[in-house]
Amino acid sequence: MERIYNFSAGPAVLPEEVLREAADEMLNYRSTGMSVMEMSHRSKAYEVIINEAEEDLRELLNIPKNYRVLFLQGGASQQFAMIPMNLMKNKVADYIITGQWAKKAYQEADIYGKGNAIASSADKTFSYIPDCSDLPISEDADYVYICENNTIYGTKFKTLPNTKGKYLVSDMSSCILSEPVDVSKYGVIFAGVQKNIGPAGVVIVIIREDLITEDTLAGTPTMLKYKIHNDSKSLYNTPPAYGIYVCGKVFKWIKNIGGLEAMKERNEKKAGILYNFLDQSKLFKGTVEKDSRSLMNVPFITGNDEIDAKFIKEAKENGFENLKGHRSVGGMRASIYNAMPVEGVEKLVEFMKKFEEANR
Ligand SMILES: *Cc1c(COP(=O)(O)O)cnc(C)c1O
Numbered sequence: 054m055e056r057i058y059n060f061s062a063g064p065a066v067l068p069e070e071v072l073r074e075a076a077d078e079m080l081n082y083r084s085t086g087m088s089v090m091e092m093s094h095r096s097k098a099y100e101v102i103i104n105e106a107e108e109d110l111r112e113l114l115n116i117p118k119n120y121r122v123l124f125l126q127g128g129a130s131q132q133f134a135m136i137p138m139n140l141m142k143n144k145v146a147d148y149i150i151t152g153q154w155a156k157k158a159y160q161e162a163d164i165y166g167k168g169n170a171i172a173s174s175a176d177k178t179f180s181y182i183p184d185c186s187d188l189p190i191s192e193d194a195d196y197v198y199i200c201e202n203n204t205i206y207g208t209k210f211k212t213l214p215n216t217k218g219k220y221l222v223s224d225m226s227s228c229i230l231s232e233p234v235d236v237s238k239y240g241v242i243f244a245g246v247q248k249n250i251g252p253a254g255v256v257i258v259i260i261r262e263d264l265i266t267e268d269t270l271a272g273t274p275t276m277l278k279y280k281i282h283n284d285s286k287s288l289y290n291t292p293p294a295y296g297i298y299v300c301g302k303v304f305k306w307i308k309n310i311g312g313l314e315a316m317k318e319r320n321e322k323k324a325g326i327l328y329n330f331l332d333q334s335k336l337f338k339g340t341v342e343k344d345s346r347s348l349m350n351v352p353f354i355t356g357n358d359e360i361d362a363k364f365i366k367e368a369k370e371n372g373f374e375n376l377k378g379h380r381s382v383g384g385m386r387a388s389i390y391n392a393m394p395v396e397g398v399e400k401l402v403e404f405m406k407k408f409e410e411a412n413r
Contacts, residue, residue, distance in 0.1 A: 121262055171189055199222070222239070351388075
């Protein structure tokens with residue numbers, strides 16, 4: 054059976070080379086006589102897998118020595134709780150609300166302390182990133198929180214907020230490894246891997262060493278303490294072992310392509326093809342303000358629900374899957390993560406042109 058072009062927002066497309074390699078190693082991983090799925094997470098072979106994954110990620114993102122890398126479970130959503138439980142020492146934190154994921158994180162923080170919504174783009178259905186150069190940062194805030202790329206609405210922070218000395222916590226679930234990042238500008242970066250890295254079940258946390266302390270909210274479960282996972286190098290309990298193995302392969306795939314500079318160039322090329330088409334189309338239009346556009350998630354509409362539905366149906370029949378927009382916003386969304394080949398976007402635009410001619 055032919056593979057299709059999968060524009061899913063997550064779980065999402067993975068590099069074909071990685072899938073093939075994993076398939077080749079499925080029954081017998083490098084002469085161990087077993088699959089990585091069947092392997093003890095305390096074995097020598099697995100130790101190499103998890104250590105190499107961390108080393109490669111460190112190399113790709115140029116992660117400074119004073120930051121730790123944790124491979125955890127519970128998805129990005131569990132971080133919405135882990136962050137306040139571990140980091141809200143003053144029980145106050147500032148949140149910038151740029152969409153549903155940021156809002157969920159903010160609501161979760163408010164369970165454990167006081168979450169302050171210091172900026173929002175809800176007034177225009179989250180179609181832009183607010184100006185964050187001079188926000189009313191709370192004096193006693195422990196951190197400032199952002200969702201850096203808004204998967205549902207297709208917006209991305211192009212400049213980081215001025216946090217006035219507070220450290221920044223960033224949800225990078227849908228943009229991690231899409232371009233170079235200066236990790237030293239953050240206190241915590243986290244990402245569920247199922248958007249831009251690997252199979253669902255792994256969440257990566259990159260956290261500044263000094264923020265990992267014993268001092269957590271009273272009653273914090275052992276499994277939700279950064280310190281526990283850090284002290285045992287992500288092996289406190291059984292980690293999502295197979296998922297981490299696939300992530301490791303994706304890190305090597307990105308390194309082979311030329312690292313994050315090359316990835317960025319490729320992503321800009323892909324997004325450019327789609328945005329340029331949308332900007333001149335007489336039928337389709339993008340929904341995001343130009344200076345807030347995401348490189349990864351591109352929402353668009355025709356302005357007519359029936360034509361949208363027809364487009365999604367015909368696209369599917371032609372091998373372009375998962376173009377339906379998020380259930381909360383409707384329309385279409387093409388997620389064009391790292392693993393989406395340039396050719397996939399070119400072919401999609403060709404198809405959109407044909408559809409436009411037939412439906413104007
Ligand atoms: C998908 C997504 C989440 C939720 O991830 P889970 O792993 O399903 O909890 C959170 N934040 C962003 C930005 C996302 O794209």
